[in-house]
Amino acid sequence: MTLAQREHPEARAELRVGANWYEDPATGQELLDATLQARRSIDEMPGAWPPIRxxxxxxxVRRKGVIGFPYGVIYYVTVSEIVIVAYAHEKRRPGYWKHRIEA
Structure with missing residues (x-):
């Protein structure tokens, strides 16, 4: 059974900012496409990636890397859904997303 995915509102906004950062719009679109592929992989195997150290x-909370870009999809799984907490750049502000976790 595939779980529903829900994005934290701040996660959606930061992904758009990340895509717009690239001067070439095609590269920004590639980031969006690669992120979508990462989300599909999470759908297929939500427990496959290691917990955040x-x-x-x-x-x-787990992290799935975005192939070809220095980003990771930060997420957790509940009984009914996969919650996308952040699209985090690997080199910027580690752990800034922690306040978004719903216990």
């Missing part, structure tokens, strides 16, 4: 409480 140092996160020691529920829910278990």
């Amino acid at each position: 140092g996160w020691d409480r529920e829910p278990v």
